[in-house]
Structure formats: structure tokens, C-alpha cells
Amino acid sequence: MSKIMQTEDEFLCDYDPTIFDRPNTLVDTVIFTVLDSHLQVLTVKRSNHPYKYNWSLVGGFIDINKDLDIEATAKRKLEEKTGVKTPYLEQYGSVGNANRDPRGWSVTNIYFALIPNHKVDLKIGEGAIDIKWSVISDDKVSDKLAFDHADILQGCIERLRSKVLYTSLPVHLMPKEFTLKELQTVYEIILDQKLEHKSFRRRILAVNILEETGKMSHERGRPAALYCAKTKNTHFFIRNIEGNR
């Protein structure tokens, strides 16, 4: 570092990454599903300090020898816990400050995932002694969450809710085949309000993101057409759902 002139290669050769104090760096993922008529989030019970035996979001340290990027860390943890390999995964942002972790200055990179509730196979991974879906009610879960995870969860719920007003995001929460009414119900659960069914059908069908399977769902009453998603892409509407006037 003290040489008068130095090439970039010489600089990197001499570079000591430990001379500056660096924050701890983590990745946390808010894994959403809709189950039993509720928006739910995957939580794990911590087996280690800090916040030993408290429930928390799914997350942990980046393994810089194994993960190529932070999204890979999120996917690795998510697959480890749920077996789901290709969820809808979007970055929420990052939070970093001196107080969020008693071990010291830390930054967490936050993702949220949407996964259909079918065929999820929960596994208690390392660092955990329990895992469960937690019902979200009033933007919170009933257990007190470790660290600042309650704030992070609330931020992700708000982001999700506001995007649901102008996107087809809830399609990522559906099973392979579903009826329009089932999709509407998922919208209603996330938005926490009833929607007008005619407007909803018109809106969804107009943008050509679903395909009729030709099959019908036979529950009570008139059978309903089963649809499947035409694409993994999310549709962005140019007008919001406005809710009841």
C-alpha cells in the first residue's frame, strides 16, 4: 500500500481484506404461501445463540466459498428448508445497522419468495430445532420474531400487497391448475378485502396470461373452468385494483 506507483495487480496481491472492520453479512428470505385461507410465512426456531429458541425468518450467513451471489444464498436456504428449487424470488432490499444483531454491526439482504402450498416438504435444517408456517394476521405473526425480523416481515407484506394491486403476482402462489375464483380468493386474502368478481375476471382474462386447460373443477354448484399459467412472467397492469368504492 505504501509503494509510490503500483499496478492494479500489485495492489490486489498486497490487498488484505481484514484491515477494515466489516459488518456481518446475511441473507434472509420471507417465504410466503397461502394456506388455510391465510397468508403465511415460513419460520424456523433457532437452535443457537443469539435469540436461541426464538422463531425467526429463514436465513443465515453467506457462504462465500459456496455461493456465487446473494440470490444463490437465498435459494440454497430456501431449498434446504422446503425442497422448492425455482420459486418466485424477488429482492426486497437490505437493512444494515449497528443494533439489529447483538453480535455487532450487520447487514442483511432480504428476499421474498412466493411458493404454492402443495408439495412443500418442510425440513428442519442446521441452526434450527423446528420449522413451521406462521399465519400472518394484521401484518404480524403471533410469535415474537428474533432480531428485527418482525419489521422486515412487515415491510415485505407491504411490498407484496402494493404489488398485488397492479400485478399478477398471486399466480405464483397457485397450484398448476386453478379456477378464476380460487385465484380471486388469493388476491382477496393478500389484500384483505373482497373484490368484485366480474371486474376481476375481466381484468385477468383481458391480459391473456392464463390458458384454459379444458378441464373443469367439480365442487358444489356449477363446475368451474380450470386454468393454468401461460408464462412464469408477471404481468404489470397499467391500472390498480381500486377496491370497493
Next chain:
Amino acid sequence: MSKIMQTEDEFLCDYDPTIFDRPNTLVDTVIFTVLDSHLQVLTVKRSNHPYKYNWSLVGGFIDINKDLDIEATAKRKLEEKTGVKTPYLEQYGSVGNANRDPRGWSVTNIYFALIPNHKVDLKIGEGAIDIKWSVISDDKVSDKLAFDHADILQGCIERLRSKVLYTSLPVHLMPKEFTLKELQTVYEIILDQKLEHKSFRRRILAVNILEETGKMSHERGRPAALYCAKTKNTHFFIRNIEGNR
């Protein structure tokens, strides 16, 4: 760490934050302004390796002894370079991977700022030998930027542009007093398309975010009413600007 039972306090007392490899952690800010009929971004020329003498975004390492949170890092760097203390500042997200920095695995927490072009006093800070506004054209600046800053810049421009379709964000780029036509021009510069003036006036005036100062701007032609922002809050419209049909 090897004790059978340990309280959280004992755990924290024994905790050694250096036993795991941790990525470098930075904060970068895309500082936007509108100047000379162009969207521009603040760039600095690096005085040190890596990417010595290359232009880059404003940013650097977190000072965990000085910064209480990552936003404070962003604000500190921004004030150091521009003298602006209370800009519009929003987190874009974070990017972290093994390859973005030749010094090794690194994560950068990205913010974008909107500042009015008046009274900005650029200062070459530490780590830099030059500073300038760079014109954005085709989502890029003409200089090649260090690290993955060109990608980060592009992501922030896309985020900005999409939010401008349904928010009053451009108000944060205006001087204290401005005409509706001047505001419209800023919208047009960011969106890179002409807007219909009647629709624009109707949209902005309907939501009551501006206040008439009573003063008039006297340029060529009929004088125009001068407005100022009623609030620092950003308004979210329920319908997008749809552009020319």
C-alpha cells in the same frame, strides 16, 4: 463456543466475528439530477486501485464506527460530495457476488437520490481525483464505469422511470418554485417521451400536491403560474401515465 450450556451473554462475550469469511460491504448511491435538458448522474474519478482513474458511482465502505446504519453511509458520502443534506433518498436494493470486485466477494447496498440541480457544490472527496455530472443517454453514461456500476446505474434508471409513471417523484428534482410546464419537461426527460400538456396539468393539479405561490414566471409568451411543493411526500397515482396512444 464449546461449552455445553451457555447464556446469550456468555455466547456474545466469546463471539469472534472474524472466524467466518465475510464479504466486503459497501454502499453506492446513484445521484440523479436534471441539468441542461438531460437526466444526469454524479460520477467520481477514482484515485486508487482497483479501477484507478476510472469513473464510478459515489460510494465506498461502511464506517462501522461512524455510521449508525447503511442509509447514514449513503447520506455521509452524498453530503461530502454535494453538500446536500436532505435529498430524496430511496434504496434500490443490494448486489453481491464473488466477481463484482477484484478484491473479492463483495456486497453493495445501493441507494438512489434525486437532487435539484441548483446550489449543488461539487467537492472532490477522498478516494477521488475528479467529480462531474455525467449525461445519461440510452440508459448509459459515455465513460466506462468501474466495477458493475453500469449495470447498477441501468437498474436504477429503470426503477426511476417506472416509478415516474405513477408517482410525483420528479417534484424532488425541481427548484423551490417552478411552473407546471417545467415539471412536465422533467417528466418528459426521464420518460424520454412527450406528454400531452392538458392531461398532465389535470393529473398533477387534481391531487393537490402543489401550491400556487401567487408569483408568475416571465419568460417569452404568456407568464406562467409558479408553484411550490406542498409536502415532501411523494404522491402515488392509481393509474399510470400511458403515453401517446
Next chain:
DNA sequence: TTAATAGTGTCTGTCAGACACTATCAA
């Protein structure tokens, strides 16, 4: 007067909500 720019009046188009109506199944 004219050129330039600010600002209005008003028509159409799109798509949201509201809500009554019809359709199709099981029991």
C-alpha cells in the same frame, strides 16, 4: 398586429366498480 407560450373546454377511449341477470351442476 404577430409569435410565443399558458391555460381551458370537451370529446373519446379504456377500464374500474356495481349489480342484475343467466347457466349449470348436485341433491
Next chain:
DNA sequence: TTGATAGTGTCTGACAGACACTATTAA
């Protein structure tokens, strides 16, 4: 048949774009 649920017809209202019109200044 009736009850339940799926799906349609169609009105209204909000607000976007289009574009012609009027208003106010300087030269």
C-alpha cells in the same frame, strides 16, 4: 324443483389521451 356456485350483460364513473380553442405577454 331448489340451492349453490360459475359466468355474462351492461350501466356508470374516473381518468387517460387528443386536439381545438382562448388568454396573456413582448416585440
